[in-house]
Amino acid sequence: MMTEISLNILDVTENSTRAGAKLVSILVKADTGQDTLTVSIKDDGCGMTKEQAAQVTDPFFTTRTTRKVGLGIPFFKYAAESTGGSFSIQSEVGKGTIVTAVFGLSHIDRMPLGDISSTIHTLIICHPDTEFVYTYEYDDASFTLDTRELKEILGDIPLNTPEVSQYIMEYLTENKQETDGGALL
Amino acid sequence: MKSLAELKAIRERVQSQVSMRAEDHNHIRVVVGMATCGIASGARPVLTTLANAVQEKGLTDKIAVTQTGCIGLCQYEPIVEVMEPGKEKVTYIKMNPDKALEVVERHLIGGHVVEEYTLNHADIK
Numbered sequence: 001m002m003t004e005i006s007l008n009i010l011d012v013t014e015n016s017t018r019a020g021a022k023l024v025s026i027l028v029k030a031d032t033g034q035d036t037l038t039v040s041i042k043d044d045g046c047g048m049t050k051e052q053a054a055q056v057t058d059p060f061f062t063t064r065t066t067r068k069v070g071l072g073i074p075f076f077k078y079a080a081e082s083t084g085g086s087f088s089i090q091s092e093v094g095k096g097t098i099v100t101a102v103f104g105l106s107h108i109d110r111m112p113l114g115d116i117s118s119t120i121h122t123l124i125i126c127h128p129d130t131e132f133v134y135t136y137e138y139d140d141a142s143f144t145l146d147t148r149e150l151k152e153i154l155g156d157i158p159l160n161t162p163e164v165s166q167y168i169m170e171y172l173t174e175n176k177q178e179t180d181g182g183a184l185l
Numbered sequence: 186m187k188s189l190a191e192l193k194a195i196r197e198r199v200q201s202q203v204s205m206r207a208e209d210h211n212h213i214r215v216v217v218g219m220a221t222c223g224i225a226s227g228a229r230p231v232l233t234t235l236a237n238a239v240q241e242k243g244l245t246d247k248i249a250v251t252q253t254g255c256i257g258l259c260q261y262e263p264i265v266e267v268m269e270p271g272k273e274k275v276t277y278i279k280m281n282p283d284k285a286l287e288v289v290e291r292h293l294i295g296g297h298v299v300e301e302y303t304l305n306h307a308d309i310k
Contacts (some may be wrong), residue, residue: 001225001226002224007225007229008222010219010229011220011221011224011225014219014220014224014254017228018254035243064220064255066254066255066256066257067222067255067257070221071221071222071225072220072221075221075225075307088237110280116231117228118229119229120227122232122233122235125233126219126251126252134199143186146211149189150189150192153189153192153193153196154280154305157195157196157199157200160245161199162240163195163198163199164192164195164199165198165236165240167191167192167195170187172188174187175186177186178186
């Protein structure tokens with residue numbers, strides 16, 4: 001069982017990278033007025049057929065050969081729906097996939113967002129060939145981290161260079177703090 | 186807000202130190218399973234701990250920490266595999282950040298496999 005929404009994000013985004021995505025856009029948006037927490041993960045990977053996309057919410061469907069169950073997407077779907085939210089997956093072969101989960105922000109059954117900064121940091125550092133655009137919104141405030149911008153500045157210095165890796169982690173935590181004012185999500 | 190301007194300063198500072206690190210065949214590879222099974226049982230903090238420890242101890246020239254999908258031993262996650270050229274692969278099971286630090290100290294730095302955390306040591310029937 002996943003204990004944080006951010007771990008679901010890590011899991012679903014791992015699928016994007018395995019689908020050969022070059023660009024993955026991740027949006028985490030808290031709206032206290034609407035009382036929703038929206039998570040959207042969009043990739044330009046290989047996509048899925050209609051039949052596959054319809055099957056991925058079935059825990060007993062997976063394309064893996066190492067085991068017979070595929071719990072990632074079902075976990076995410078039920079976590080969202082059990083808070084009065086919604087879940088959708090749109091996919092097209094050759095174009096990519098968009099996964100969107102909406103949670104009831106103040107619902108008692110909503111799991112915490114968790115350490116989203118560590119999740120995004122892990123994704124960026126472990127997938128140097130994938131570009132990530134991460135946007136975090138809290139009501140009217142927001143910030144974005146785009147690895148293409150980082151790479152433009154850095155040139156041939158890799159993102160996993162210790163100093164750069166540390167800068168990325170600080171960028172994520174400090175800007176999150178400024179965006180949500182330290183709100184506990 | 187933290188700005189990208191700071192990154193430019195880091196580039197200036199680091200540029201002089203970075204030599205072209207071509208994929209070195211003598212690298213020790215440390216691989217963490219990061220599929221649903223791994224993540225759900227705590228692989229992210231294990232990966233973060235390993236990556237940070239390797240960086241802090243200045244071992245990035247010798248050791249590469251990476252991730253992989255599910256290797257089919259979900260009940261033993263979080264799993265960490267250590268692949269050293271010329272040596273048999275070591276599979277550590279049911280890892281956590283403390284055990285990971287111990288593996289860094291005793292195995293990656295000290296050169297001795299931490300037998301009690303390995304798959305071979307587990308009582309598998």
